[in-house]
Structures are given as structure tokens and as C-alpha cells.
Amino acid sequence: MIKHVEQIETFAEPPIRVYEWDGEIQPLLEFLSKEKFVHSNGNVKSENVWLFEEPIFADLKKFCLEACQQYALDITDTEQELEIQQSWANVNEPGMTNPQHWHSNSFLSGTFYLISAQEKGAPIVFSTRGRQFSLYLEPTSRYEPDDQVEHNKYMASALNVASVPGSLVVFSSLMPHQVPPNESDSVRISLSFNTFPKRPFGYDTDLNSVKYLSWLLLYNRI
Numbered sequence: 001m002i003k004h005v006e007q008i009e010t011f012a013e014p015p016i017r018v019y020e021w022d023g024e025i026q027p028l029l030e031f032l033s034k035e036k037f038v039h040s041n042g043n044v045k046s047e048n049v050w051l052f053e054e055p056i057f058a059d060l061k062k063f064c065l066e067a068c069q070q071y072a073l074d075i076t077d078t079e080q081e082l083e084i085q086q087s088w089a090n091v092n093e094p095g096m097t098n099p100q101h102w103h104s105n106s107f108l109s110g111t112f113y114l115i116s117a118q119e120k121g122a123p124i125v126f127s128t129r130g131r132q133f134s135l136y137l138e139p140t141s142r143y144e145p146d147d148q149v150e151h152n153k154y155m156a157s158a159l160n161v162a163s164v165p166g167s168l169v170v171f172s173s174l175m176p177h178q179v180p181p182n183e184s185d186s187v188r189i190s191l192s193f194n195t196f197p198k199r200p201f202g203y204d205t206d207l208n209s210v211k212y213l214s215w216l217l218l219y220n221r222i
């Protein structure tokens with residue numbers, strides 16, 4: 001077999017990180033059971049889209065922020081302070097889905113799982129934004145459409161991440177993701193949130209400084 005003399009790694013999709021929380025989930029579920037929910041885009045979402053402002057979520061919010069700061073430091077090489085912005089609950093009854101989307105006006109996003117069946121419970125499916133080769137060619141081994149095919153990282157276009165209760169998945173807000181139909185017979189409940197850098201950030205000399213708050217925000221008019 002012919003051997004290359006060197007392989008130069010090029011660019012990479014940002015990784016997805018999973019963090020484990022050891023706090024209690026039951027009190028959060030009891031709180032959510034009293035919240036209002038609305039049908040939205042294939043599943044059901046909390047009407048309150050600032051859930052982490054509620055005192056009962058204080059510990060979980062702190063954990064989520066620390067996880068994002070760690071991701072920002074390790075992956076994006078910054079100690080820039082981040083702030084959690086919107087946060088909401090997703091309820092996927094059996095059969096419900098979330099279509100593919102990404103999170104605009106956000107730097108890093110996260111999803112924390114409260115309940116999800118591990119047998120036939122829907123994972124979260126991430127997709128690449130890039131296409132690396134122009135041709136579709138037969139793989140070395142044939143497979144049936146229903147086979148689970150393990151592509152290498154250069155050929156994969158989608159990646160499943162299990163929705164394990166107590167785990168937090170942190171990812172670049174730009175990375176497209178979706179949730180396939182919940183094929184279990186139990187409900188799947190998660191919390192999602194967005195983050196944004198705390199102002200000021202950027203550099204005057206690079207002409208990319210973000211500094212000012214709107215006067216409407218400063219004076220609590222909105």
C-alpha cells in the first residue's frame with residue numbers, strides 16, 4: 001500500500017462538549033410543571049423564555065455559565081466574560097421533533113436534559129455547515145439505508161449526541177442542529193440557553209469594539 005509522507009490537518013468544526021451536573025433535577029421539574037407552555041415549531045416550549053432568571057434555576061445557571069466559560073477558554077482561547085441571555089424549556093412528547101436551526105445573536109449555546117428516555121429517546125443531531133468534497137462515491141463497504149454507518153470525520157455530515165438526563169451539551173451557536181421524532185413512549189424535557197460576551201469586548205484599534213448599552217436599556221425603559 002502506498003504511504004503518504006505527511007498529513008497536514010487543516011481546519012476544524014468547533015467541538016461539542018458534554019458536562020455533567022450533580023444537582024437535583026426533581027425540584028426543577030416540579031417548578032416547570034406549573035409553568036405555561038405553547039406549541040412552537042414541532043414541539044412545546046415554555047412561555048417564559050428567561051427561565052434562568054427564576055431563583056430555582058440559580059445553581060443550574062451558574063453551572064451552565066461556568067461550563068461555557070470553560071469552553072470559551074479551552075476552545076476559543078478567550079477569558080472574555082460571558083452572560084447567559086434567553087433560556088427556555090423544550091417539551092417533546094412522543095412523536096414531537098425540532099426542525100434544524102441555529103441560534104442567532106448568540107456566541108455559545110447549551111442544552112441541559114432533565115428527562116429523556118435512553119431507549120428510542122431522541123438525541124440531538126448536529127450538522128456541518130461545510131461541504132468538503134463535490135462528489136458522492138460508493139463507500140468501500142455496501143450498506144442498507146437503515147444501517148448505522150460510522151463515517152470518519154472528513155465524510156460525516158451529521159452527528160448524534162445522546163440526550164442524557166443531568167448532562168449539558170455546549171456548542172457553537174452557529175452549528176445547525178435538530179431533534180428527530182421522540183420514538184419512546186415518554187416525554188423528553190430539556191432547557192436551552194444562549195450566551196453573549198459581556199460588554200465591552202473587541203478592540204478600538206481593530207475597529208471591532210462593542211462598548212455601549214442602548215440608553216433605553218440603561219434606564220430600564222425596555
Ligand SMILES: [Fe+2]
Pocket residue numbers: 101102103177192
Ligand atoms: Fe437549538
